[in-house]
Structure formats: C-alpha cells, structure tokens
Amino acid sequence: MSDSNYSVRHILIGVWTAAVLMFVFLPSATILIASMTASRYFTFPITAFGFDWWSKTINSLEVRSLAYTSLSIAAVVTVIAVVLGFFGALAFARYDWRGRKLYQKFILLPIFFPQSVLGLALLLWFNALGFTLSWKTAVLAHLVWIAPVVTLVMAIQVYSFDPSLEEAATDLGASRWQTFREVTLPVLMPGIFSGSLFAFLLSWGNFPLSLFTTGADNTLPKYLYAKMVAGYTPGVPVLGTISTAAAAIVLFGGYVAMLLLTRNRKAAL
Amino acid sequence: MTAMSKPILQLKNVRKAFGTLAAVDDVNLSIGEGEFFTIVGPSGSGKTTLIRMLAGMEKPTSGDILLHDKRINDTPANERPTCMVFQSLALFPHRTVGQNIEFALKIRNVDPAVREKRARELMQQLHLPADYYSKNVTLCSGGERQRVALARALAFDPQILFFDEPLSAIDYKLRKTLEKELKDIHRETGKTFVYITHSLEEAMVMSDRIGVMRRGKLIQVGSPNEIYSTPRSRFVSEFMGDVNVIPVEANGAGSVRSQSLGASFKVPANSVEAKAQCLVVRPEFLRFLDTPAEAQNSLKGILYNEYALGSRIQYQVRVGEKVFLVEKLRQQPFKGKLDDEVLIGWDPENAILVADE
Missing domain, CATH: 3.40.50.300 (P-loop containing nucleotide triphosphate hydrolases)
Structure with a gap:
C-alpha cells in the first residue's frame, strides 16, 4: 500500500470519528448554549448572552433540595445495588448450581422492560402494600432495574476470576473470611468499582421510574420534565447542564481513581 | 533413593x-x-x-x-x-x-x-x-x-x-x-x-x-x-515413549510366536505366561545386523525413513505391514540408505513380555 493511500485512509477515519462524536455530543452542547441566554424565553439562536439564570439557579433553595433528593436516592441505590450485584454476580458467573442457567436469563430480563411500564407497575404495588410514596420508594423502584444491570457489569469481571486463586489462599492457611478479604474482594475490586459507577449514574439520570414512584419528593430529571412541559425558564437548561456535568465529573473522577488504584498496586509496597 | x-x-x-x-x-x-x-x-x-x-x-x-x-x-x-x-x-x-x-x-x-x-x-x-x-x-x-x-x-x-x-x-x-x-x-x-x-x-x-x-x-x-x-x-511401556510392541502368544518354553509376522522369538524361559501378551523391544535395543547369526532374534525389513534426535538417530524399518523403530547413537557407523533391505535383531534379555492391557 502506498503512502498517499495510507494518509487518505487516516483522514477518512478522522472525519468519521469526528462526525460520530458530533452526533453524540452536539445535543448536550446545545443545552449549555441555551443556558447562557439573557432572554426569558426558549429561543435559538441566542441573541443576547447572560449568566443571570446560572446565578438564580445555583442560589435557588428548590434546586438544592432537588439535587439533595437525587443524590440521596443515587447514593442509597449504589450501596444496595453493589451488595446485591456482587453476590448476584458470584452466583451468575462463579458458582455452578442447579437453576443457574435459568437465573442468568431471568435476572437480565428487567433491563429490557419498558421503564415507564415498570414504574407504573411498581406504583400499583406500592399503593396495594400501603407504602407512602417518597424518595425511599423511588430507591426500591430504581433497584428493580439497576441491580440487574450492576449484576451483569460485575459478572463480566467475575468470569475472568480464576477460582484457583481462592483455593491457593485457603491452601496457604487462610480462613474463608481471610480469603475473601485478601483475595476475592481485591481481585474483583475493578468490577465492583465500575458496577457502582453504573449504579450511581443510572439512578442519578433516571426519569421514568422516578416519575411514578417519588410521590411528593422531586428529583432533578423529574423537575426538568415538569418545567419543560409547563413553566419553562432558561433555568431548565442551566439545571440540565449542571446535572450532566455532575455525571461527567463522577465518571471522570471514577476513571482517575481507578488509574490511581491500579498504579498503586503496581508500585512499591 | x-x-x-x-x-x-x-x-x-x-x-x-x-x-x-x-x-x-x-x-x-x-x-x-x-x-x-x-x-x-x-x-x-x-x-x-x-x-x-x-x-x-x-x-x-x-x-x-x-x-x-x-x-x-x-x-x-x-x-x-x-x-x-x-x-x-x-x-x-x-x-x-x-x-x-x-x-x-x-x-x-x-x-x-x-x-x-x-x-x-x-x-x-x-x-x-x-x-x-x-x-x-x-x-x-x-x-x-x-x-x-x-x-x-x-x-x-x-x-x-x-x-x-x-x-x-x-x-x-x-x-x-x-x-x-x-x-x-x-x-x-x-x-x-x-x-x-x-x-x-x-x-x-x-x-x-x-x-x-x-x-x-x-x-x-x-x-x-x-x-x-x-x-x-x-x-506403561507405551507411555514411556517410542517402543516396538509385537502381539505374541506362548509357543513352548522360552519362545513366543507372532501370527502377523509369521515368526517365533526367543524370550527368557521363565517369562512366558499363558494369557495374551505383548513383546516389547525398545528402539535402542534393536540393532542393525550384517548376518542373522549376530543376534538370537532377527527380522528382515525395508529401511523406510530416518529421524535425527540430536545425539541419536531413529530409523523406521518396515517388516511387511509392521513398523519398527530402531535407534542408534549418531557416532556409531551405519551405511544403510533409504529403501535398502536391512536386517534388524535383538537378544532375548533386551525384550520384555508384558500383559496386553
């Protein structure tokens, strides 16, 4: 192959990659631009830029309470989903037991349920059981969908786990608990970490399940929707930008933490 | 030990x-x-x-x-x-x-x-x-x-x-x-x-x-x-590596007979038992002969191929349908060429009778 062919191919790959990234990121960038308007209404292109809506939104008590509720739900969901998902993943990928094949199929089904239908079904259940709807019922609702996702994410890591590592630790005198603490848990740590990132971000951005199950409590995605339908202000794109940025920071922070973790492992004692 | x-x-x-x-x-x-x-x-x-x-x-x-x-x-x-x-x-x-x-x-x-x-x-x-x-x-x-x-x-x-x-x-x-x-x-x-x-x-x-x-x-x-x-x-003998195994049956004291080769071989007198047996001869105990008198058991075959194994050379000799492996040290002289008719042989004490299992 000649040099010119080679460079043409490289240019095409570059153009294609840029186009795909534009397609994926341009809509989110538009939100950022829409948030920087001085006008009261939702117009595009923007005629006058201003940051009034940013300061209004950041100083709003209502927004702080929304963020707090979303954060609480995401935090609790993460902790519970990671515990459920970790042991679920061991059952999924590590141990051979009767009914495992069936479990593997059924545990993944909720991922593909339409979430709005799942939310409605959960709402019916919560009413039937006499639960008062609040952010706590939203946690339960999120878990129904997120725990299977986390199980799947962690199972991928568990599949690459060599069971003889545990046997070797036991053979070297470790008790069950010591084996778990010294070998199983740290070796599976990257999977636990990515599982918890998934749990947090999927809960943080979830709208359809929250819509039906939060009751009087309000989450960021739910508030954004309500404001969009009735009572739009440029505070909506501001909040949307903040919400997206928060997710990006969590993701990027997680990535950096992961890098540090693996580097520490490879460095000196 | x-x-x-x-x-x-x-x-x-x-x-x-x-x-x-x-x-x-x-x-x-x-x-x-x-x-x-x-x-x-x-x-x-x-x-x-x-x-x-x-x-x-x-x-x-x-x-x-x-x-x-x-x-x-x-x-x-x-x-x-x-x-x-x-x-x-x-x-x-x-x-x-x-x-x-x-x-x-x-x-x-x-x-x-x-x-x-x-x-x-x-x-x-x-x-x-x-x-x-x-x-x-x-x-x-x-x-x-x-x-x-x-x-x-x-x-x-x-x-x-x-x-x-x-x-x-x-x-x-x-x-x-x-x-x-x-x-x-x-x-x-x-x-x-x-x-x-x-x-x-x-x-x-x-x-x-x-x-x-x-x-x-x-x-x-x-x-x-x-x-x-x-x-x-x-x-066990085959697991050990290349061996020549000849299915045989008892043929009086100190002798066994191979149907397929149509030949009898001398074995140590006390080693013959009645049940189905195999005669095992390791390649390094088989040697090329000039005359049948040089060994107590001998067979005539065609030199089919040779394999260099470092310090030793292994030869494939075909006796009818049966393939035999013969090994010798590299420095030992041997003038045989492929497709030559060769005479191979061994002495009774260099073969082992084993159960066919």
Whole structure:
C-alpha cells in the first residue's frame, strides 16, 4: 500500500470519528448554549448572552433540595445495588448450581422492560402494600432495574476470576473470611468499582421510574420534565447542564481513581 | 533413593466418585518422608482428582488418607501442613512478588520485617533478582512466575509440597531447566514432594519413585528404572515413549510366536505366561545386523525413513505391514540408505513380555 493511500485512509477515519462524536455530543452542547441566554424565553439562536439564570439557579433553595433528593436516592441505590450485584454476580458467573442457567436469563430480563411500564407497575404495588410514596420508594423502584444491570457489569469481571486463586489462599492457611478479604474482594475490586459507577449514574439520570414512584419528593430529571412541559425558564437548561456535568465529573473522577488504584498496586509496597 | 524412609503419607483404598464415575478407584500408596514421588498418567486418568484429595480440596468418597499415621480426610486445606503449586500457579495478580511470597506468613501474623527477610532469602535461593521484591507479579515472565509460585509455597514451610503440572505451559527448553532446578530445591530443602504430570519423561528426570495412573487406578509404582526397564503392561511401556510392541502368544518354553509376522522369538524361559501378551523391544535395543547369526532374534525389513534426535538417530524399518523403530547413537557407523533391505535383531534379555492391557 502506498503512502498517499495510507494518509487518505487516516483522514477518512478522522472525519468519521469526528462526525460520530458530533452526533453524540452536539445535543448536550446545545443545552449549555441555551443556558447562557439573557432572554426569558426558549429561543435559538441566542441573541443576547447572560449568566443571570446560572446565578438564580445555583442560589435557588428548590434546586438544592432537588439535587439533595437525587443524590440521596443515587447514593442509597449504589450501596444496595453493589451488595446485591456482587453476590448476584458470584452466583451468575462463579458458582455452578442447579437453576443457574435459568437465573442468568431471568435476572437480565428487567433491563429490557419498558421503564415507564415498570414504574407504573411498581406504583400499583406500592399503593396495594400501603407504602407512602417518597424518595425511599423511588430507591426500591430504581433497584428493580439497576441491580440487574450492576449484576451483569460485575459478572463480566467475575468470569475472568480464576477460582484457583481462592483455593491457593485457603491452601496457604487462610480462613474463608481471610480469603475473601485478601483475595476475592481485591481481585474483583475493578468490577465492583465500575458496577457502582453504573449504579450511581443510572439512578442519578433516571426519569421514568422516578416519575411514578417519588410521590411528593422531586428529583432533578423529574423537575426538568415538569418545567419543560409547563413553566419553562432558561433555568431548565442551566439545571440540565449542571446535572450532566455532575455525571461527567463522577465518571471522570471514577476513571482517575481507578488509574490511581491500579498504579498503586503496581508500585512499591 | 532406594530404601523407603518412614512413610509420611499413606492412602488406603482411596476412592472418589462423581456420580457413577469413579475418578479415583481404590488407590493404595505409601509415600516416604523426603521422597520425590511423581504420579503420571494421561488426562482423565484421575491424577488431578487424587492430588486435590491429598491437598484437601476434595474429600474422598471412601478410604483413608493418613498423614503421619493420622487420618486427615476431613481436615480442610487451610488446616493441613501441606501446600500446593497449582497448574495455573494461582499467583495473586493484585500483589507484588514479595507480597505473594509472604502471603502465608501474613496470614499467620508474622512481623513484616521477618516476613520480608524470609521472602528475600527465598528469592535468592530461587534465582529471582532482589529488585523483583516490589514488582507486580503480573509483569513477570513465565519462568519467573514459576519461581514465585514455588517460593510462595516454600514460605509456608509445608511438610509436603504438591505440584499439579506446574510446568505444562512452559516451553521445552525452560521446562528442562526448571525440572532440574526443582530437583535441586528438593535436595536443598529435604521436603517431601508429590508431583503430578502427564509426561513420563518429566517424571523420569525428577522422581525417586513414579506411580502410573490409568482410568482412576494406580497400575504400577516403582523407581524410574523399574518403570523403564520392567513395565508390567503394554500401557506403561507405551507411555514411556517410542517402543516396538509385537502381539505374541506362548509357543513352548522360552519362545513366543507372532501370527502377523509369521515368526517365533526367543524370550527368557521363565517369562512366558499363558494369557495374551505383548513383546516389547525398545528402539535402542534393536540393532542393525550384517548376518542373522549376530543376534538370537532377527527380522528382515525395508529401511523406510530416518529421524535425527540430536545425539541419536531413529530409523523406521518396515517388516511387511509392521513398523519398527530402531535407534542408534549418531557416532556409531551405519551405511544403510533409504529403501535398502536391512536386517534388524535383538537378544532375548533386551525384550520384555508384558500383559496386553
């Protein structure tokens, strides 16, 4: 192959990659631009830029309470989903037991349920059981969908786990608990970490399940929707930008933490 | 080692069944203190199941395993004073070389300074560079990983060391080096080594005694020399490497007859038994003859091909349908060319009669 062919191919790959990234990121960038308007209404292109809506939104008590509720739900969901998902993943990928094949199929089904239908079904259940709807019922609702996702994410890591590592630790005198603490848990740590990132971000951005199950409590995605339908202000794109940025920071922070973790492992004692 | 020392490990009628299949079937064995004992067999012969029972990772279905005359069937692996080097090595990927070696000592709450001193001693003994102490174990080469795994097991200070085919994934040249190193370590430590392999060649190099397994049964136990020179069955003789096997039947005192070759052969008089038998002649005991009078048994064949095996050369000689392998040292003169008619022969004391099983 000649040099010119080679460079043409490289240019095409570059153009294609840029186009795909534009397609994926341009809509989110538009939100950022829409948030920087001085006008009261939702117009595009923007005629006058201003940051009034940013300061209004950041100083709003209502927004702080929304963020707090979303954060609480995401935090609790993460902790519970990671515990459920970790042991679920061991059952999924590590141990051979009767009914495992069936479990593997059924545990993944909720991922593909339409979430709005799942939310409605959960709402019916919560009413039937006499639960008062609040952010706590939203946690339960999120878990129904997120725990299977986390199980799947962690199972991928568990599949690459060599069971003889545990046997070797036991053979070297470790008790069950010591084996778990010294070998199983740290070796599976990257999977636990990515599982918890998934749990947090999927809960943080979830709208359809929250819509039906939060009751009087309000989450960021739910508030954004309500404001969009009735009572739009440029505070909506501001909040949307903040919400997206928060997710990006969590993701990027997680990535950096992961890098540090693996580097520490490879460095000196 | 010829005379067996005091037994450290005894197996009595040990059996392990998975469903209806007996992976290990009625094995009796006694392993002496300080012995290098190797269990050899093809895959599926039950050798891995056997060593896993000895190490405490499987429980026998029936029978007894005795360590220093005490029954240990139900003692879990972490309470047994034995240690295993795994086929996958099972090194902890999230730990450094030093942390891997020190694992057993950390579990016992040994002081970190003492742990490090012991780890560094072992690293030196096993020719691991000192600066590997803080290197991540996943960055080590295959041979280095073998040494780390051995050091980790030795740090445990076990009474018996088990090896589950640890060298099977290593290339030939390095494997040969490590086999010898392992035997040296055995001498230096004086510990009992129990080794599993599918390669009888590997077993021969290292072992004091060898046990051959087939279909869950231990079919012959003996020194490498005994296994090599007096195999009890066709299976053991063929497992040893290239051999010439001629199905024969008894033909009076000191003689057997091969139907397919239409010839009779002289054998040592007391070796003939009635049941179906095979005559085994190793390639190195077969030689090219100028006249039939040079050996007590001879056959005429065609020189079909030759294979250079380093210090030796192996020839394929066809006698009718039957293929014979003849080996000679490279420096021994031989003028035969391919497609020549050649005469091959052997003396009765160089052939073995074995059961056809």
